[in-house]
Amino acid sequence: MSNVFKPDTLCVQGGWSPKKGEPRVLPIYQSTTFKYETSDQMAKLFDLEESGYFYTRLQNPTNDAVASKICALEGGAAAMLTSSGQAASFYAMFNICSAGDHIVSASTIYGGTFNLFAVTMKKLGIEVTFVDQDAPVDVIAKAFQPNTKALFAETISNPGLSILDIEKFAQIAHSQGVPLIVDNTFATPINCRPFEWGADIVIHSTTKYMDGHASSVGGAIVDSGNFDWNAYPGKFPGLTEPDASYHGLTYTESFGKGAYITKATVQLMRDLGSTQSPQNAFLLNLGLETLHLRVPRHCENALKVAQYLEGKEEVAWVNYCGLKGNKYYELGQKYMPKGSCGVVTFGLKGGRDVAIRFMDSLKLAAIVTHVADARTSVLHPASHTHRQLSDEQLIAAGVAPDLIRFSVGIESADDIIADIEQALANK
Numbered sequence: 001m002s003n004v005f006k007p008d009t010l011c012v013q014g015g016w017s018p019k020k021g022e023p024r025v026l027p028i029y030q031s032t033t034f035k036y037e038t039s040d041q042m043a044k045l046f047d048l049e050e051s052g053y054f055y056t057r058l059q060n061p062t063n064d065a066v067a068s069k070i071c072a073l074e075g076g077a078a079a080m081l082t083s084s085g086q087a088a089s090f091y092a093m094f095n096i097c098s099a100g101d102h103i104v105s106a107s108t109i110y111g112g113t114f115n116l117f118a119v120t121m122k123k124l125g126i127e128v129t130f131v132d133q134d135a136p137v138d139v140i141a142k143a144f145q146p147n148t149k150a151l152f153a154e155t156i157s158n159p160g161l162s163i164l165d166i167e168k169f170a171q172i173a174h175s176q177g178v179p180l181i182v183d184n185t186f187a188t189p190i191n192c193r194p195f196e197w198g199a200d201i202v203i204h205s206t207t208k209y210m211d212g213h214a215s216s217v218g219g220a221i222v223d224s225g226n227f228d229w230n231a232y233p234g235k236f237p238g239l240t241e242p243d244a245s246y247h248g249l250t251y252t253e254s255f256g257k258g259a260y261i262t263k264a265t266v267q268l269m270r271d272l273g274s275t276q277s278p279q280n281a282f283l284l285n286l287g288l289e290t291l292h293l294r295v296p297r298h299c300e301n302a303l304k305v306a307q308y309l310e311g312k313e314e315v316a317w318v319n320y321c322g323l324k325g326n327k328y329y330e331l332g333q334k335y336m337p338k339g340s341c342g343v344v345t346f347g348l349k350g351g352r353d354v355a356i357r358f359m360d361s362l363k364l365a366a367i368v369t370h371v372a373d374a375r376t377s378v379l380h381p382a383s384h385t386h387r388q389l390s391d392e393q394l395i396a397a398g399v400a401p402d403l404i405r406f407s408v409g410i411e412s413a414d415d416i417i418a419d420i421e422q423a424l425a426n427k
């Protein structure tokens, strides 16, 4: 379906345009394998001379339809699904980095991604330098080395809720000759489309708002097709030099704007797996069909909750970029004028212990690891998702030890606020 449609239409109908007599609803192609008439037809697929499905570890029609919906929503050139957001972040990097390379990342990122970069990728010989995303351009530029291959950040950081100055980051990345990779999980393309501000690659944990119902873990990588890999000879050899595992084919030559996603599919998916199951892709698609309705409601409810918290005596601080006077209010207005996300963070007077008693007193809001769900949920990162980080790392990640991450759902805002009210009274 063409990108000329508005996001609301793409959410509902993008990715799947049935022809005469075909199912109206995207079918689940629950098949590992695909049939051909002649041995030669199959051989051409293995040589990447023709495109077609042969094994679901690499590609599946259900997954591709959902990927193309997400691609259209982001305004990208090519996209793929992955089994999780973590797999999307890893593949997005590993597709252009190998042992001996280096990446630069904002420090205020999701704890799982922080671990992936700082611990696991380090074991593969890829080093990371974390930077303060709010630092001036020249300070951030100092983190780059001749072997740096990418700059990474989140549009809205989880759980710090820092808003990324995407244009500033794109300018830094491009002046250093590397792509800007942005995790757009919290904003979703309904509120922000990072490609319009110069980002080159977007990744998602589709587990969050996109699925929206906490039913399926998944991820996506979308390429804008705008980064010119050939402009830097020798820097991205995986894309611009022949691949021995496909008879010396060169991705940028053969696939143009599809080079990056094709390589990630036919090399990384082939060798490492981490494909999304077609069943999960089907569920993700059902979630996407209402993304444009749910996201504004999350934002509306979150703003009401943030404004309520701001007025409460027991509350030490509230962070939500929709609040006037918030450190990120202006950046929020610039990059996501319709709203940011449904997540609000705050601290209670009395710190950690009071935070835990407050959470235990909530009745409607559930204590779960999950975030960005239709149901209101709550978490204390210092005790849960970010347990592995030291206090210094917590502060660098924008996570105060007393921070409560409150993921406002799409229930009645009155009921959510009443629940907070009674928990504050009973803590």
Ligand SMILES: *Cc1c(COP(=O)(O)O)cnc(C)c1O
Pocket (backbone or CB within 6 Å): 084, 085, 086, 087, 110, 112, 113, 154, 157, 158, 183, 185, 186, 204, 205, 206, 207, 208, 217, 218, 219
């Ligand atoms: C949850 C999350 C991830 C990781 O995604 P999974 O689907 O849980 O693997 C990455 N980035 C952000 C911003 C997230 O919130």
